[in-house]
Amino acid sequence: MAAGPDPSQTGPRSRNGGRSSARSTKLSRDVIVNAALNFLDREGWDALTINALANHLGTKGPSLYNHVHSLEDLRRTVRMRVIGDIIEMLNTVGQGRTRDDAVMVMAGAYRSYAHHHPGRYSAFTRMPFGDDDPEYTAATKDAAAPVIAVLASFGLEGEQAFYAALEFWSAMHGFVLLEMTGVMDDVDTDAVFSDMVLRLTAGLEHRR
Numbered sequence: 001m002a003a004g005p006d007p008s009q010t011g012p013r014s015r016n017g018g019r020s021s022a023r024s025t026k027l028s029r030d031v032i033v034n035a036a037l038n039f040l041d042r043e044g045w046d047a048l049t050i051n052a053l054a055n056h057l058g059t060k061g062p063s064l065y066n067h068v069h070s071l072e073d074l075r076r077t078v079r080m081r082v083i084g085d086i087i088e089m090l091n092t093v094g095q096g097r098t099r100d101d102a103v104m105v106m107a108g109a110y111r112s113y114a115h116h117h118p119g120r121y122s123a124f125t126r127m128p129f130g131d132d133d134p135e136y137t138a139a140t141k142d143a144a145a146p147v148i149a150v151l152a153s154f155g156l157e158g159e160q161a162f163y164a165a166l167e168f169w170s171a172m173h174g175f176v177l178l179e180m181t182g183v184m185d186d187v188d189t190d191a192v193f194s195d196m197v198l199r200l201t202a203g204l205e206h207r208r
Helices: 029-043 050-057 071-094 099-116 118-125 134-142 145-154 158-180 189-204
Strands: none
Touching (some): 029 050, 099 145
């Protein structure tokens, strides 16, 4: 898939070719989280550390601890933010749409998000922190809400809708992973993706 340019990755660069620092930016929790999101897409989840992000912001690690408690606190906040952004995106593109039209548009938006924000997508699909974080567990379940809402237009509710939403996420995630790892470089991925989503919607007709 030939993804378009990502606006979040078009910022100025320093003379030596590296990323420009944000030395003039006053640090706050929101500033740090936003910087972490952009950092993720450039460097990846595993590269996100306090010191690496501080360097990205043009400051020192201890300065960040005035606003985030730890690396785990930062990563959890980032993941919660990503989940919220994905929910908002799916709700927005699905608004006023139903059935096949809604599913196709939401599937395309999900795929586009993964390609334009690979680091954030990696954060979204990482294993959860554990059962000791009920807020995060609830947020991950809420991510299925936009899809479940659309499934109501197929006459699916309750447990049927929940399982159908899981199938949708499984298909989207599997396709995106294969596409991003280059497995399908010699395939017309747009055509395959459209066909897959159409088959999913056709299957929804028979679940009632």
